[in-house]
Amino acid sequence: MIAQLVFLIILAAAVFLFSKNTGKIRRNILLGKDADRSDQPALRWKTMAKVALGQSKMGKRPVAAIMHLFIYVGFVIINIEVLEITIDGLFGSHRVFSRPLGSLYGLLIGGFEILALLVLVSCVVFLSRRNLLKLKRFQGPEMKEWPRSDANYILFIEILLMTAFLTMNAADYKLQALHFGHYIKAGSFPVSALIAPLLPSNASSLVMIERGCWWFHIIGILAFLNYLPYSKHFHILLAFPNTYYSKLSPKGQFSNMASVTNEVKAMVDPSFVPAATEPGRFGAKDATDLTWKNLMDAYTCTECGRCTSVCPANNTGKLLSPRKIMMDTRDRITEIGNNLDKQGKDFQDNKTLLDDYISREELWACTTCNACTEACPVNIDPLNIITEMRRFIVMEESQAPPSLNNMFSNVENNGAPWKYSNADRMNWAESD
Template sequence: MAAQIVFIVILTAAVYLFGKNVAKVRRNILLGRDVDRSDNPAKRWGIMARVALGQSKMVKRPVAAILHILVYVGFVIINIEVLEIMVDGIFGSHRVFAKPLGGFYSMLIGGFEVLALLVLAACVVFLVRRNVIKLKRFSGTEMTAWPKSDANYILITEILLMGAFLTMNASDYKLQLLHFGHYATAGSFPIGAMIAPLLPNSTEALVITERVCWWFHIIGILAFLNYLPYSKHFHILLAFPNIYYSNLNKKGKFTNMDSVTGEVKAMLDPSFVPEGTEISRFGAKDVTDLTWKNLMDAYTCTECGRCTSVCPANITGKLLSPRKIMMDTRDRLTEVGNDIDKHGKDYNDDKSLLDNYISREELWACTTCNACVEACPVNINPLEIITEMRRYVIMEESQAPASLNNMFGNMENNGAPWKYSQSDRLNWALNN
C-alpha cells in the first residue's frame, strides 16, 4: 500500500507539473498575432499524416531517417506498456494485462523488447554521429553548450530507459522460471531471455533488480515528460499541430497587410472606403509582432540543422543561419514569458528580437529562396520571420540597404527595378 501511495503521489505531481508547463508554453505562443489557419481541413489532415506520421521529409537523408523512425516508432509503441505500469502502480498488481490478452500479450511484449533494443542501438549511433563523427550540421555559432548537451541528455536518457526496460523484463523472466511469488508466467521475452543469464540467481537480488528497474523506468518517463517543455524535443508533441497549421500557400507568396492594401485601394479609387483597421506596427520588431504560428514554429524547432545546411547564404559564409533565427525567436519568447510571470504583462525590458537577438546583417543575408522551408522536416518557416522583420526595418525605420533604396526609387519613378525609363524598356529588352 505504501508503494501505491508513493506512486500515485509521483504520478499526480508529474502530470500537474507537465500540465502547468504546457499551459505556459501555450500562453507564450498565443502572445503572437492572430492568423487564420483553419481553411481546407482535409488537405491539412493529409499533410499531417504524410509529414508527421509518415516522416516523408526525413527520407531525403536515408541514414538519419531510418534511425529516427526506429526511435520514434519504437519509443511510442514501447510506451504503450506505460499504461500497464500505471495500472500496476496504482492498484498494486503485476502485469495486469497478461491474463486478459493471453497469447497476444506475449506477442506484444516480445515486439516491445525487439523495438527497445533497436531504439537503444539507434540512440548509440546518434550519439556517435554527434560526438565522435561530429557531423557539420550539428555545429554552428548557435550550437552552444546547452543545445549540444540537450541532445545528448535525451539520447542518454532514452538509452537508460530502454536498458532499464530490458533489465526489468529479464529479471521478471528469470523470476517466472523460478516460480517465485506473484511472478507467474506472463509474456514472451526474447531479449530478456538473453540478458537473464547475466543476472544473479538469488531471488532476493532479482526482485530488487526488477523493482529498481520498474521504478526507474516509470519515474524516468515522467521526468522525461516534464523535461520536454524545456527542450528542443518538445517537437515530439508540437510537430503534429505545427504541421497541421502549415502555410498552404505556394512558397514565396508574400502576405499583404490589410491596412496598407486598403490605403492603396483608396488612393487608386476615391470611392473606396477602407475598413477601420488599427495599425499597431508594420512588420515585426519583437516576438509579439509575429503570428502565433511563427511562435509555434520556434517551439517546434528540432535544431537538426537541415535548414542551415542547405541555406546558400550560410554555405557561402554569410552570417545567416535559419536554425539560429528559430532558436533566437524561442529564446526571446521564453524571456518575454518569464518577464510576464515575474512583472506582469505590461512589463517592458527594453529588449527586442531585432538587434538584441537577430542582427540586421543576418536579415539582409537571406536570399528568400525557401530552401530552409523546403528542408525542414516539421514544416517550420524561418523565412516568414525574416521577411516580417525586414518589413519593420523598411516601413517603420526606413533603413533599407542602399541597393534596395535604389530599387525602390526606380520602382517609383520608372515602374521597374531598373534605372531605365519606361519609354526605354523595349530597347533595354532587345539589347539584353
C-alpha cells in the same frame, strides 16, 4: 499499499507540473498575432498524416530517417507498455495485460523488447554522430552550451530508460523461471533473455533489480515528460499541430499585408473606406509582432539543422542560419513569457527580437529561396519570420541597405529596379 500511494502522488505531481508548463508554452504561443489557418481542414489533416505521422520529409537523409523511425515507432508503441506499468503502479497488480491478452501478450512484450533494442542502438548512433563524428549539421555557433547539452541529455535519458526497461524484463524473466512469488509466466523476452545471464540468480536480488528498474523506468518517463517543455524534444508533441497548421499556398507566395492594402487603396482612391484592422506596426520588431504560427514553429523546432545545412547563405559562410532564427524566436518569446509571469504585464525589458537576438546582417543575407522551408521535416517557415522583420526595417525604420533604397526609388520612378527610362522598355524589340 504505500507503494501505490507513492506512485499515485508522483504520477499526479508529474501530470500537474507538465500541464502547467505546457499551458505556459500555449500562452506564449498565443502572445502572437492572429493568423487564420482554419481553411481546408481535409487538406490539413492529410498534410499532418503525411508529414508528421508518416514522416514523409525525413527520407531525404536515409540514415537519419531510419534511426529516427526506430525511435519514433519505439516511443509510440512502448507507450502501450507504459499504460500497463501505470495501471500496475496504481493498483498494485503485476503485468495486468497478460491475462486478458493471452498469447498476444507474449508477442507484444517481444515486440517492445526488439523496439527497445532498436531505440537503444539508434540513440548510441545518434550520440556518436553528434559527439564523435561531429557532423557539421549539429555544430554551428547556435549549437553551443544548452542546445548542445539538451540534444545529448535526450539521447542519454532514452538510453537509460531503455536499459532499465530491458533489465527489468531480464530480472522478471529469471524470476518467472524460478516460479517466484507473483512473477507469473507472462511475456516473451527475445532481447532481455540475452542479458539475463549477467544478473545474479538469487530471488531477493532479482526482485530488488526488477523493482528498482520498474521504479527507475516509470519515474524516468515522468521526469522526461516534464523535461519536454524545457527542451527541443517538445517537437514530439508540437509536430502534429504544427504540420496541421502548415502554410498551404505555394512556397513562392508571400502574404499580402491587408493593413498596407488599406493604405495603398486609400492613397489611390480618396473615397475608399478601409475595413477595420487592428492598429500595430508593419512587420515584426519583437516576437510578439509575429503570428502565433511563427511562434508555434519556434517551439516545434528540434534544432536538427536541415534548414541551415541547405541554406545558400549559410553554405557560403554568411551569418544567416535559419535554425538560429527559430531558436532566437523561441528564446525571445519564452523570455517575454517569463517576464510576464515574474514582473507583470507592464514590464518592459527594453529588448527586442531584432538586434538583441537577430542581427540585420542575418536578415539581409536571405535569398528567399525556400530551401529551408523545403528541408524542414515539420514544415517550419523561417522565411516568413525573416520577411516580417525585413518589413519592419524597411517600412517602419526606413533602414534598408542603401543599394536596396536605390532599387526602391528606381521601381517607384521608372517602374524597373534599374535606372532605365520607361520609354526605353521596348528597345529590345529593335536590336538583334
